[in-house]
Amino acid sequence: MDDLIAFLRARIAEAEEIAGRCEPGHWFSSRRADDPVSFARPGVYGRAYMEVRDCEQPQVAATVNVRCERHIVHNDPARVLNDLAAKRERLTYLAHVVYGSWVDVGEHAQAEHLLRLEAAAYGWHSDYRPEWRD
Incomplete structure (x- = not known):
């Protein structure tokens, strides 16, 4: 369990570092409510992408699908x-339960199961281990 918990802590730290570098107010939905196909900001209309400073992937695609854009905006850094x-x-909490001597076998097993479920979200990561799958 030590490796699994360390793996989860590392994934959370990575995501916090990426989201923490974003400056609030520097990105937003480019669509107007009255016309979901047009771009509201001057200089954006007709461009295939907008530059994003200090980003490993410096292009954000402009999409004609409002649902996709709403998803992006909904997942703001804060x-x-x-x-x-x-x-x-x-x-x-789950690590405390796993390592606690006061918990019964059922609680311990449930905490381990929940940790494996948390890790499953990162099954794509190169450090994810197949034995962590339930």
């Missing part, structure tokens, strides 16, 4: 950081 803080607290 919201992501709040979600990651909750994940970190959940991980701390």
